[in-house]
Amino acid sequence: MDNVIRRRTPGARLARAALYAVLIVAALFYLLPLVIMLLTSIKPLDEIGAGTLLALPQHPTLAPWITAWGEACTGMRCEGVGGYFWNSFAIVIPAVAISTVVGALNGYALTKWRFRGSELVFALMLFGCFIPFQVVLLPMAQTLGWLGLSSSRAGLVLVHVVFGIAFTTLFFRNFYVAVPSELVSAAKLDGAGFFRIFWRILLPVSAPIIVVSVIWQFTQIWNDFLFGVAFSAHDTQPVTVALNNLVNTSTGVKEYNVNMAAAMIAALPTLVVYVLAGKYFVRGLTAGSVKG
Amino acid sequence: MSALEIREVRKDFGSTRVLKDVSLAIDSGEFLILVGPSGCGKSTLMNAIAGLEPVTGGQILIGGDDITWRTPAERDIAMVFQSYALYPSMTVRQNIAFGLEMRKVPKAEREQAVERVADLLQITHLLERKPAQLSGGQRQRVAMGRALAREPQIYLFDEPLSNLDAKLRVEMRTEIKKLHQRLGTTIVYVTHDQIEAMTLADSIAVMRDGHILQLGSPDEVYNDPVDMFVAGFMGSPSMNFITATLEGQLGDYRLRIATPEEQELVLPWPADRITGELADHLGQPVVLGLRPEHFSEQDARLEGQQEGTLLEARVTVVEPTGADILLRLPLGDSEVTARVGPKCPVAAGERLALRIDMSRAVLFDPQSESRLA
CATH class of the missing domain: 2.40.50.140 (Nucleic acid-binding proteins)
Incomplete structure (x- = not known):
């Protein structure tokens, strides 16, 4: 704790035990919403009304999940959130890919090919990170109209790319600042040009920051609601908007189990990305630091 | 005709003049050392020769051709950097061959060149390793190998030994001298270490505040200094x-x-x-x-x-x-x-x-x- 080696007294052991107890309780507390969502989503509707929130299901069922995926009503239609789930992927994947690539090129140009005013460009880019979404809703709607991209997936991709570039540029710029510029000088003398140097020298060492950029962009865009609700038509809605519609559609009894299952479906991809890529991210960081 | 000629080169960074009408010329096969305290402009002059920094005025000629406004790639020079600047994602073999690959040299020739340099520098056993797996001295050799593979007209060395420990530095110094004697290459070498300058150079340019104070053989610079700065800078312990x-x-x-x-x-x-x-x-x-x-x-x-x-x-x-x-x-x-x-x-x-x-x-x-x- 304080980097002093000392004999473990019973008091110290007790303090350590208390510390762990507090941490475990806190961890459980944070896990609670997820546990409740999962439990509720596999309970039949009558059990939800009868038992407490934390009661284990007597007759576990996957029916709410199936309903949520393919049958639940989101507004006028009753097709579940499945179609919107794929909508989200169709928006998120190109948006993440494009914003990451552009951010990487921006970061590379801003650090290794400094030009007059490059610091100002970077400052303005940084400013882009702080622009509230609401401010751009109307101008963006107008712009998408002019571009003929209103209510389309391509339009949403464009919006997310434009907003994401500020962040991805920041990530890559800060990463490439630490890459020695002599590498670029050496490659220039060896006869490589702008894109060749990027592709052959910088990109191969960028794995850690690519992972950071992908995780960030994926969760941001997947979880986006405001742009999704403002710039999509019925058949191009992302899953977050569909989930909202599903929960707000009132036809008779509230099907909490279906709502929870739909919420789980909507949250699953970001959870998976964190679990899979998060591990790789940490590995990438430590590998980089050892290489130094 | 000189292998390298610099005519009244000026370089401004904003309102600061870092190089003030620097002129010098060296013959083919000559070993020139630019020496001086930090901030004297020696690295800027080196970057100007390499084409990494555009000059504000003056001319740079290599083999009689005016190359002042050519890109680094078009200048037929190779450079060994202080940090070695080895490409971290490539093996030693790929590092050495990269310059040739960029110049579209056929694969068989590239392989030959790699073998030749690896043999010359005794790094054949390291060819498949990544830079991170090499010691400082080995990286230094690979960096030199990368420069040698292309057989350019002029070699630039930017404080190449300053990151090595004292013993290795002396060894590599001897090695560079041997290499120069054997290959007869034209070298411009930047250092702030006056012992390196004395031991390696055919001619030494002592720089201060963007000027060349004295350009001469090591003997001239040491025994016949033009002013107190040169006299005090060269020699250890100093005059x-x-x-x-x-x-x-x-x-x-x-x-x-x-x-x-x-x-x-x-x-x-x-x-x-x-x-x-x-x-x-x-x-x-x-x-x-x-x-x-x-x-x-x-x-x-x-x-x-x-x-x-x-x-x-x-x-x-x-x-x-x-x-x-x-x-x-x-x-x-x-x-x-x-x-x-x-x-x-x-x-x-x-x-x-x-x-x-x-x-x-x-x-x-x-x-x-x-x-x-």
Whole structure:
């Protein structure tokens, strides 16, 4: 704790035990919403009304999940959130890919090919990170109209790319600042040009920051609601908007189990990305630091 | 025709002029060292030659061609960087071959070139490794190999040894010299280490504040410095500067050094070293430059046969280096360093008789710091 080696007294052991107890309780507390969502989503509707929130299901069922995926009503239609789930992927994947690539090129140009005013460009880019979404809703709607991209997936991709570039540029710029510029000088003398140097020298060492950029962009865009609700038509809605519609559609009894299952479906991809890529991210960081 | 010629090159960063009309020329196969304290413009000059920094004015010619406005790739030069700048994602083999690959050299030829350099630098067993798996000395070799593979007209070395430990630095220094002797390459080499400059160079350019103060052979720069800065910068321990008064008449000059504790010391200035400028400084203070090796201990067996003026002083510090002993002793208003033989039986606080070899002494103007004689 304080980097002093000392004999473990019973008091110290007790303090350590208390510390762990507090941490475990806190961890459980944070896990609670997820546990409740999962439990509720596999309970039949009558059990939800009868038992407490934390009661284990007597007759576990996957029916709410199936309903949520393919049958639940989101507004006028009753097709579940499945179609919107794929909508989200169709928006998120190109948006993440494009914003990451552009951010990487921006970061590379801003650090290794400094030009007059490059610091100002970077400052303005940084400013882009702080622009509230609401401010751009109307101008963006107008712009998408002019571009003929209103209510389309391509339009949403464009919006997310434009907003994401500020962040991805920041990530890559800060990463490439630490890459020695002599590498670029050496490659220039060896006869490589702008894109060749990027592709052959910088990109191969960028794995850690690519992972950071992908995780960030994926969760941001997947979880986006405001742009999704403002710039999509019925058949191009992302899953977050569909989930909202599903929960707000009132036809008779509230099907909490279906709502929870739909919420789980909507949250699953970001959870998976964190679990899979998060591990790789940490590995990438430590590998980089050892290489130094 | 010179292998490399620099004509009145200027470089401004904003309103600061970092290179002030620098001109120099070197022949093919020559080893030029740019030396000077940090901030003197030597690295900027190197980057200008490489094409990494555009110059503000002047011309740079390689083999007679004006390359001032060509890109680095079009200049036919290779550079060894201080940090080695090896491409971290590539193996040693790929690193060495990269420049050839960019120049669209066929694969078979590339392989041949890699083998040739690897053999030359004894790094064949490292070819499949990544830079992160190499030691500092090995990285240094690979960096040189990458430069050698392309066989350019001019090699630039930017403080290539400064990241190595002392022992390795000396080894690699010898290695670079051997390589130069064997391949007869034209090299421009930047360093702030005056020993590297002395040992490696065919010619040395001593730089300060964006100027080349002196361009000459190591012998000239060391024994015939143009001013106090060059004299003090080259040599370790550095030259002693002693304030003295120039006395005498035409053809017979003496230097009078006021010593606080003892009687005054009068040193005759050698008759064959008299220059016209000295007459203007008669009766005025001058700065006498004496290198530590211009002192030698009085040898009792050679009594009366030794050249030079005798000085007797109380030694304040004794620093044995193994090969010789460095002594600190007061002379005039300052303390000087003298280099004597390793067997010299002297301890701190003792009095010692030393001879001063005035035939190699130099004189400077204390105001302008320029050389008088």
